[in-house]
């Protein structure tokens with residue numbers, strides 16, 4: 001009787017550990033899914049880039065600080081200010097959004113969109 005009880009406890013213990021391990025593994029699987037942009041797809045300034053600026057930048061870059069990233073002003077400000085030159089990786093805007101002062105303002109996928117948009121010619125599309 002006592003022997004049987006010990007086996008039952010061992011089995012229950014093993015099940016708890018296995019369930020825990022499966023739970024942790026399932027969490028990990030989801031945390032490693034990173035959203036990425038296919039570089040072959042066209043990135044559109046009006047519908048994909050400007051919303052990033054509007055949501056993350058214009059609290060500070062609203063006219064008094066360069067570049068002016070408000071809707072309607074940003075394209076002109078970025079191109080005439082020389083922020084979106086090739087190679088895209090060393091452009092002033094990409095360097096800034098990946099630097100320590102600005103890194104936290106955008107998600108990895110947003111940084112990637114800006115990079116690809118510049119690589120595709122930084123068009124007002």
Ligand code: HEC
Pocket residue numbers: 052053056057058059060061065066067083092093096097101102105106
């Ligand atoms: C909390 C305020 C704040 C936010 C939000 C912010 N910036 Fe800035 N940004 C600054 C300040 C202050 C400077 C000047 C100091 C420096 O270069 O870090 C600056 C500088 C820059 C520069 C360099 C300007 C130059 O002429 O060299 C760029 C490019 C830039 N920001 C882009 C962005 C973009 C894109 C976003 C949104 C993803 C953003 N910033 C969000 C405060 C901000």
